[in-house]
Amino acid sequence: MSDFISGTSGRLTATRLAFAVLISMTIALAFAMIVPHLGVAFDRDGRHLEFLGMDAYTRGTEAHTIFWIRMPRVLAAMLVGGALAGAGCALQALLRNPLAEPFTLGISSGSSLAAVLAIRIGIEGKFGGAGVGASALLGATATLLVVWRLARIGRQLPPATLILAGVTMSMFCSAASVLIQYTSDFSEVSRMLRWMMGGLDSMQMSAVGYATIPIVFGLAVLIAFSRSLNALAAGPEVAASLGVSVARTQAVVFMVSCLLVGAAIAVAGPIGFVGLIVPHALRAVLGPDHRVLIPASVFGGAVLLMVCDTLARTVTAPAQLPTGAVTAVLGGPFFVLILVGQKRRAAMWGRP
Numbered sequence: 001m002s003d004f005i006s007g008t009s010g011r012l013t014a015t016r017l018a019f020a021v022l023i024s025m026t027i028a029l030a031f032a033m034i035v036p037h038l039g040v041a042f043d044r045d046g047r048h049l050e051f052l053g054m055d056a057y058t059r060g061t062e063a064h065t066i067f068w069i070r071m072p073r074v075l076a077a078m079l080v081g082g083a084l085a086g087a088g089c090a091l092q093a094l095l096r097n098p099l100a101e102p103f104t105l106g107i108s109s110g111s112s113l114a115a116v117l118a119i120r121i122g123i124e125g126k127f128g129g130a131g132v133g134a135s136a137l138l139g140a141t142a143t144l145l146v147v148w149r150l151a152r153i154g155r156q157l158p159p160a161t162l163i164l165a166g167v168t169m170s171m172f173c174s175a176a177s178v179l180i181q182y183t184s185d186f187s188e189v190s191r192m193l194r195w196m197m198g199g200l201d202s203m204q205m206s207a208v209g210y211a212t213i214p215i216v217f218g219l220a221v222l223i224a225f226s227r228s229l230n231a232l233a234a235g236p237e238v239a240a241s242l243g244v245s246v247a248r249t250q251a252v253v254f255m256v257s258c259l260l261v262g263a264a265i266a267v268a269g270p271i272g273f274v275g276l277i278v279p280h281a282l283r284a285v286l287g288p289d290h291r292v293l294i295p296a297s298v299f300g301g302a303v304l305l306m307v308c309d310t311l312a313r314t315v316t317a318p319a320q321l322p323t324g325a326v327t328a329v330l331g332g333p334f335f336v337l338i339l340v341g342q343k344r345r346a347a348m349w350g351r352p
Contacts, residue, residue, distance in 0.1 A: 088275020112141020273331020
């Protein structure tokens with residue numbers, strides 16, 4: 001497929017770009033139509049998979065009610081998965097590292113610290129989940145500003161210092177979260193841990209509506225900068241020689257990516273590895289051109305999180321697993337495979 005996308009001349013034409021995006025979007029929409037129908041039913045023969053079928057579109061039926069109960073979490077999975085995968089793709093180009101993903105920069109730990117603090121001081125009791133989500137978004141923004149200030153050297157944003165600043169903030173925020181949990185009572189700790197696992201259960205359509213505009217806007221900005229990311233992936237010197245404003249591109253892509261992650265976390269809590277798995281897998285299929293890779297990653301992230309959320313609510317039904325736990329089970333081994341591949345390519349096994 002990558003040969004068709006790039007063509008024999010190595011150029012990505014408008015036709016090939018439209019074809020790749022259309023295929024990705026069609027697959028995502030197909031999953032969005034199928035996933036709400038899937039569930040687990042219980043009868044005298046035990047538990048078995050259930051498909052709602054056409055009754056889901058008939059008002060007044062039980063299938064119709066179940067379908068619309070599941071639809072908000074399907075839409076949330078599309079938004080959150082798309083945001084995380086799009087941000088991960090952009091950050092991998094920005095940092096020139098396939099192991100980079102949104103949570104590498106400490107944004108997850110910062111938002112989690114803010115959410116834990118919100119539960120501890122009673123914001124959740126006054127404003128509900130919206131208060132915790134807003135606190136998480138503020139925490140992500142504050143972490144972004146601190147990491148930006150620590151990593152910036154003059155007008156430049158070196159990838160090495162950016163990762164170091166992110167790791168530093170991640171360790172600090174994680175330690176602070178543990179300290180807050182230690183001083184909390186059992187019920188508060190339970191709610192903190194539940195939120196920190198990440199999940200889409202009890203999702204409301206209002207939360208999806210609030211997150212749609214900032215996430216769609218942020219993804220549109222990343223797509224607009226896809227040409228500049230192609231140049232920047234080759235290095236800042238190469239990008240500057242091609243007329244790219246390196247400092248401006250780094251600043252915009254970094255801030256928009258981190259705010260996308262903050263918005264996603266505010267909706268679903270910290271869900272990891274989506275921004276790592278999807279861009280890396282699609283890069284092997286579609287090639288490294290970010291004009292097609294970013295939109296394809298957005299739709300691919302939506303599909304992955306819809307699948308993971310479906311597994312989370314069906315594997316142990318009637319109990320439900322945290323969606324973040326499912327993505328972690330898939331993402332951990334995938335991260336190790338990438339690391340091993342990187343070590344082999346870099347001849348780090350001690351071979352001459």
